[in-house]
Amino acid sequence: MQAVVLDKPYTFIPPRHSPFWHGLVRLILPRFLRKSDGIAAVECIAAEKLRASLDAGHGIMIVGNHCRPCDPMILDFLAAKVNRPFHVIASWHVFMTSKIQRFLLPRMGGFSVYREGMDRESLKCAIKTVADGEFPLVIFAEGIITRCNDRLVNFMEGPAFMARAAAKQRKEGKVVIHPVFIRYFFEGDLEKSITPVVESIERRFSWQPQVQLPLGERIRKIGGALLDLKEIEYFQSPQPGNFRERLARLIDHLLTPMEDRWTPGRHDGDTMARVKRMRTAILPDMVNSQLTEEDRASRWRQLADVYLVQQLHCYxxxxxxxxxxxxILETIERYDEDLNDVARPHFPIRAVITVGDAIEVGTAKDRSHETDPITAEIRMQMEELLESTKASRKISPTGTEIQ
Structure with missing residues (x-):
């Protein structure tokens, strides 16, 4: 389980943007991304839409998809393109990964949010950032890293809420949201790149490398085996049904008993809403109370199950x-990450950032619709950008090549 939940008291980490440190990081960022994430080139499309909103003096929120851990760093290329640094909301655990990240991220414009509870300081900082209009604010609507560049999971309604609150605070001018879609293209020899990972997973299962099967069949077989193993762990045997049915059954099997204990009668919401509710219920006593070792170990096991639910949700x-x-690459990376907590980089990958049209945000929410109209408009544009960017497979001469 990745350390996405910490049993430590939370302290808000504000942005402290530093042109010096930001500039220094930009010098090393291309080489870092090449090594850590296999990024070979970055291309920005329709950046002039964002530039027009900046020139008009609007308060700006950038709402993006979040399929890879490097998404915030990739968006810094867009910031450089429009010559304006961004501020970015990031989960608190990201800042706590290392002293270097805790030092650098605020100086790059990052600030923390506590996902396991109400974080009023982060909320106030986000609203003020948009209302002031100096720095565009980046928020990822899906709330998690999905490893899924061709699908969007459910969107949070937080961006629309914060944008409306910023519009109320803003003394003059507009608040707008720009949907931004990040698309990644693998442009190398796929079979050569992923076969070593496939073989390492097969050996971990004590299998002989399944070279007699086509690569796609080997990947499906691994996926089936991983699900079988989890079903044996929780149900004592593999379960019937198709892949989607089995995932839903396992998610409910994991969450329902915890919900019965921690939030009796609350089983509503999508999977990620249920995940957040469980973390919010389980974690406070681990931070604030003296628990027995047995009770603390029990809660960590439950948090591990909650983390597994989040993983299953992204399949x-x-x-x-x-x-x-x-x-295919994303699926293998997901297997690799779920087994080892980190996915090996595959080179070369080209990132394409496409900026959507500005969505003007008013101060009042239209309650005549079941879904927040602003959230619905963001999602509609993101779906359109998802489809339109599928054709961006040729390297553009405007792309930024990373040496």
Whole structure:
């Protein structure tokens, strides 16, 4: 389990943007991304839309998809393109990963949010950032890293809420939201790149390398084996049904008993809403109370189950039924990350950032719709950008090549 939850008292970490440190990080960022994430080039499309909002003096929120850990760093290329640093909301655990990240992230414009509870300081900072209009604010609407560049999971309604609150605070001018879609293209030899990872997973299962099977069949077989193992762990045997049905059954099996204990009668909401509710219920006593070692160990086991639910939620049941190089790569990376907590980089990957149209945000919420109209408009544009960027497979002469 990755350390996405910490049993330590939370302290808000504000942004402290430093042109010196930001500039220094930009010098090393291309080489770092090449080594850590396999990024070979970055291209920005329709950046002039964001530039127009900046020139008009609007308060700006940038709402993006979040399929890879490097997304915030990739968006710094867009910031450089429009010559304006961004502020970025990031989960508190990211700042606590190392002393270097805790030092550098605020100086790059990052500030923390505590996902396991109400973080009023972070909320106030986000609203003020948009209302002041000096720095565009980046927030990822999906709330988690999905490893899924061809699908969008449910969006949080927080961006729309914060944008409306900023519009109320703003003394003059508009508040706008720009949807931004980040698309990644793998442009190397896919089979050569991922076969060593496939073979290492097969050996971990004590299998002989399944070289007699096509690569796609080997990947499906691994996925089936991983799900079988989890079902044996929790149900004592593999379960019937298709992949999607089995995932849903396992998620409910994990969450429902915890919900019965921690939030009796509350089983509503999508999977990630239920995950957040469980973390919010389980964690406070681990931070604030003296628990027995047995009780603390029990709660960590439950948090591990909650983390597994989040992983399962990000596995689309039919994702590689219509395979592309990127879908296959993302699936292998997900297997690798779930087994080892980190995915090996695959080179070369080209990132394409596409900026959507500005969505003007008013101060009042239209309650005549079941879904927040601003959230719905963001999602509609993001779906359109998702589809339109599928064709961006040729390297553009405007792309930024990373040496």
């Amino acid at each position: 689309p049941g039919d994702y590689i039924e219509h395979p592309t190089p990127e879908r």
